[in-house]
Amino acid sequence: MTKPILIIGGRGKTGSRVADRLEARGLPVRLGSRATGFDWTDRGTWAAALEGAASAYITYYPDIAIKGAAETVGALAELAVSLGVKRLVLLSGRGEPEAQRAEQQLIASGAEWTIARASWFNQNFDEGQFLDMVLSGEVALPVDKVREPFVDVDDIADVVVAALTDTRHVGEIYELTGPRLLTFADAVAEINRAAGTTVGFRTMPAHEFLDWLAHSEVPDEIAGLLEELFSVVLDGRNESLADGVERALGRQPKDFADFARHAAAKGAWRQAA
Ligand SMILES: NC(=O)c1ccc[n+]([C@@H]2O[C@H](COP(=O)([O-])OP(=O)(O)OC[C@H]3O[C@@H](n4cnc5c(N)ncnc54)[C@H](OP(=O)(O)O)[C@@H]3O)[C@@H](O)[C@H]2O)c1
Numbered sequence: 001m002t003k004p005i006l007i008i009g010g011r012g013k014t015g016s017r018v019a020d021r022l023e024a025r026g027l028p029v030r031l032g033s034r035a036t037g038f039d040w041t042d043r044g045t046w047a048a049a050l051e052g053a054a055s056a057y058i059t060y061y062p063d064i065a066i067k068g069a070a071e072t073v074g075a076l077a078e079l080a081v082s083l084g085v086k087r088l089v090l091l092s093g094r095g096e097p098e099a100q101r102a103e104q105q106l107i108a109s110g111a112e113w114t115i116a117r118a119s120w121f122n123q124n125f126d127e128g129q130f131l132d133m134v135l136s137g138e139v140a141l142p143v144d145k146v147r148e149p150f151v152d153v154d155d156i157a158d159v160v161v162a163a164l165t166d167t168r169h170v171g172e173i174y175e176l177t178g179p180r181l182l183t184f185a186d187a188v189a190e191i192n193r194a195a196g197t198t199v200g201f202r203t204m205p206a207h208e209f210l211d212w213l214a215h216s217e218v219p220d221e222i223a224g225l226l227e228e229l230f231s232v233v234l235d236g237r238n239e240s241l242a243d244g245v246e247r248a249l250g251r252q253p254k255d256f257a258d259f260a261r262h263a264a265a266k267g268a269w270r271q272a273a
Contacts, residue, residue, distance in 0.1 A: 002027070002028055002054070003028070003052055003053060003054035004028040004029055004030040004052070004053055004054065005022055005027060005028065005029055005030070005053065005054060005055050005056070005057070005164055006030045006032050006049055006050060006053040006055070006056040006057070006085070007019045007022075007029060007030070007031055007032060007056075007057045008032035008038065008049070008056060008057065008058050008059055008060075008076075009032065009033070009057075009058075009059030009060075009061060009091075010029070010030075010031030010032055010033050010036075011031065011033050011035070012059055012061075013121065013123050013127050013128065013153050014059060014091055014153050014156050014157055014160065015031075015057065015059055017153060017154060017156075017157035018057055018157045018160045018161055018164075019031060021157055021158070021161045022161060022164070022165075025161075025165070027165070030049070030053060032049045032056075036049070037049070040060065040061050040072065043075065046076055046079055047079065047083060050076075050079060050080050050083045050085050051083055053080075053085050054085070054086060054087070055085060055086060055087035055088065055089070055112075055164050056080055056085055056087075056088050056089070057089045057091070057160055057164060058073065058076065058077075058088060058089065058090045058091065058106075059091045060072065060073055060091075060102070062221070062222060062225070063093075063222075063225050064090075064091065064092055064093050064096065064098065064099040064102055065093050065096040065097075065098050065099050065225060065228065065229060065233065066098065066221060066224075066225050067098060067221075067224075068098075069098050069099070069101075069102050070098055070099075070101035070102040070104070070105050071105070073090065073102040073105055073106060074102070074105025074106070074108070074109065077105060077106050077109035077111060078109050080109070080111065081109050081110050081111050085111070086111065086112055087111060087112040087113070087114075087163075087164065087170070088106060088109065088111040088112070088113050088114075089113070089114045089115075089116065089160050089163045089164055090102065090103065090106045090113070090114075090115050090116065091116050091118060091156070091160070092115050092116065092117040092118065093117065093118060093233075094117050094118060094119045094175060094176075094177070094238050094242075095233050095237040095238045096229075096233055099117070103115050103117070103173070112167070112170040112171075113170065113171065114163035114169045114170060114171070114172050114173075114174070115172070115173040115174065116156055116159050116160055116163070116174055116176055116244075117173055117174065117175050117176060117244070118151050118156055118176045118177075119148060119149050119150060119151045119175075119176065119177045119178070119238055119242075120148050120150050120151070121150065121151060121152070121153050121156075122150045122151065122152045122153070122178070122254075122256055122259040122260075123152070123153045123259075123263075124150075125187065125191060125263070126263040126268035126269065127268075131268075134188075134191060134197075134199055134269055134272050135269065135271050135272050136272075137198070137199055137200065137272060138199065138200045138201070138202055139184065139188050139199060139200070139201050139202070140201075140202040140203075140204040141184055141203070141204055141209075141230065142203070142204045142205070142206050142208075142209040142230045142231070143183075143184050143203065143230060143234050144183075144203045145183055146183065146234050146235070146236055146239065147181035147182060147183050147186075147239050148181065148182060148183075148184070148234070148238060148239075149177035149178050149179075149180065149181050149182075149238065149239075149240070149241050149242070150177075150178045150182060150187060150256050151176045151177050151178045151245075151253060152178060152253065152254040152256075152258075152259050154254060155176060155178075155245050155249075155253045155254055156176055158245075158248075158249055159174055159176060159244065159245060159248045159249060162248055162249060163248070169248060172247075172248070174244030174245075174247060174248050175242030175243070175244040176242070176244040176245055176253070177240075177241050177242045177244070177245075177253065178241075178253050178254065178255060178256055179241065179252055179253050179254075179255055180241075180255060180256060181239060181240075181241065182256055184201060185201040187256060188200070188201040189201075190256050190257050190260045191260050191263075191264070191269060193257070193260070194257070194260035194261045194263070194264040195260070195263075195264035195268075195269040195270075195272065196264075197269055197272045199269075199272055206231070209227075209230065210227065213226060213227065
């Protein structure tokens, strides 16, 4: 019997797409999720998920950029190798010091490894943390003119599936970006163009953002993470395009405008202003 491929975060934005693609190819998949007993915060649950798997796709929760992620991912990778899981594919983040430390831990595990080092996702706007703001009619964030090469999670999923199924990708770090640099205001404008909405964008002053975080119900560790993402990771260090999608798949990445058209057609922003 063919051993299953473990997808940690198998119900998440990238994991669910990876699972769908593998299943469509007739490959056996095992979902790593709290629903199936896997919990990042309880190491006692890890072995049951890993045991008997051929390979694993690792998405770390809550965020690969958060302090301590590297040690935790390293511990999981080491356990995986000791249990005979041969290949590990890690979803990482671009220009994030803790994520790059996690990559080193993965590499040190002795597994056949591939790293999908992604920029910010298009799907943050229709499935992730920016959706509520879009629906409220205003995206207000502490960013101004910095441009981000938003990447589509469908492209990430295609790269991850390739890495899980083809030895050609072993030992590769794929920097995954979209084909265009956009400011957050540009991204909102693309959404308006596609969905016929009039969502605004406002640069929120840093003090207002910190004040909002302090008074929000966002847990402290996530608040700290958001502060770091917006003040450190969005300092312009990621204002460049990378060729990871083309190198891995031999095709161009999907443009934000195409993502916005598809999401609008699905009704993602129907309730927006
Ligand atoms: N968003 C971006 O722009 C971006 C960019 C680069 C990298 N990343 C990285 O992408 C990763 C997230 O991947 P994603 O967006 O595909 O996933 P996601 O949509 O954020 O889903 C994460 C999954 O984690 C699971 N989860 C929650 N608490 C958990 C726990 N205690 N133990 C185990 N699982 C838990 C949830 O599944 P269940 O409810 O089924 O347990 C959820 O489906 C993060 O590490 C992030 O740093 C994100």
